[in-house]
Amino acid sequence: MDISATRFTVEPALDVAGSTGTLRISLSALKRNYSKLRTIPAHGRIGAVVKANAYGLGAEEVSKALHQEGCRDFFVAQFSEAISLRSALASNAQIFVLNGILPGAERLCAEAGIIPVINSIEQFKNWSLVAKHLGRKLPAVVQFDTGMSRLGIPASQHGRIASMLEEEGNLDVLFIMSHLASADDPASEQNADQLAAMLAISETFRGIDTSFANSGGIFLGQAYHGALARSGLALYGGAPSAKGVGDMERVVSLEVAVVQTRTVPAGTRVGYSAAHVTSRPLRLATIAAGYADGLPRSLSDRGAAYFQGSRLPIVGRVSMDSVTLDVTTLPEGTLQLGSQVEILGPHQSLEDLATDAGTISYEILTSLGERYHREYV
Ligand SMILES: *Cc1c(COP(=O)(O)O)cnc(C)c1O
Secondary structure: OOHHHHOOOOOHHHHHHHOOEEEEEOHHHHHHHHHHHHOOOOOOEEEEEOHHHHHOOOHHHHHHHHHHOOOOEEEEOOHHHHHHHHOOOOOOOEEEEOOOOOOOOHHHHHHOOOEEEEOOHHHHHHHHHHHHHHOOOEEEEEEEEOOOOOOOEEHHHHHHHHHHHHHHOOEEEEEEEOOOOOOOOOOOHHHHHHHHHHHHHHHHOOOOEEEOOOHHHHOOOHHHOOOEEEEOOOOOOOOOOOOOOOOOOOOEEEEEEEEEEEEEOOOOEEOHHHOEEOOOOEEEEEEOOOHHHOOOHHHOOOOEEEEOOEEEEEEOOOOOOOEEEEOOOOOOOOOOOOOEEEEEEOOEOHHHHHHHHOOOHHHHHHHOOOOOEEEEO
8 A cells, every 4th residue: 555645745834833842043143143253353254163053053044144144164063064064055165074084085075175174193194195186285274182182183293294284285274273172261271271382383384374262262362363263152142151251142042832731739749750749739831842852851840931031940850842830920821722931032041041951051052952943033
């Protein structure tokens, strides 16, 4: 039997009506954040970090919007992300792969016009070999590790790289880069340590640009700016610094639908494992988002949603597909089937939710689920 004939077909637009959560992404706020960041470095430009699907917001939509705003430098983490983005962006946009390129992918990388970040001597040699085979110069970014011990060529090896570059002569190094480990904390001594290491390296590569600052680094002052900053979080409205500097405009809001309400007496068990037992009569509302939708399970009995400014605490465990809220503060009948409560918006920032969940705003953003209806405004 051909079961495909019996399948229901639904117009994509109709999922708006049945959607239980709406993720609104303001591309105009994103663009304003970009314009704002661009005014900060006196001599450098701002590149966009659009890895992990632009922190969950949609790499293609975000990158195109930023390209319209004049952004020409886009950073992803993985080669696969670069491949997907390449065809979506105009050829005057450069796409860089932060995690570098794995053996075997170099040729495809060169042919696709994607620029790898070279993180090791081995990668340097492999990329150089492909350039030799193709008989042309290939662009590259060389990353040095200035103290994070994550990615990049050890700072002590920079002299060796400089000589290899001269000998091989077939790589066009667009800039050298490094990444700050503590840029969100302006008081951290690690910032100055890393800057000193970076300046020492750049002495050897005179005439080649540097890229150093992430969002937090942009707010550490002129010395950190280099020729090209790499901003992610601040573009998406996250706070780039723990000290509250750099007030960015909110880009994301999230509303989730109420799928059930009930009133329970004192002594009622709520949710999995009866982790919460009510101490008084409560009005409860169950909403249609859970840990599968990016509300961390660590929000169990912590954190809240909001309705017109009223705080609605989470009661009991966060389930996979739902969370139960205490809505007793609202007049009876205020919330009904289909009412929308605010998870992210004017009353609750990314940082608020992240703090309640014991995590960082980056993790909240990148975990936002696939089941929300996404609206670009
Ligand atoms: C993720 C990342 C960034 C962007 O960091 P934000 O804090 O989001 O601005 C910049 N550079 C590198 C190397 C990264 O991995």
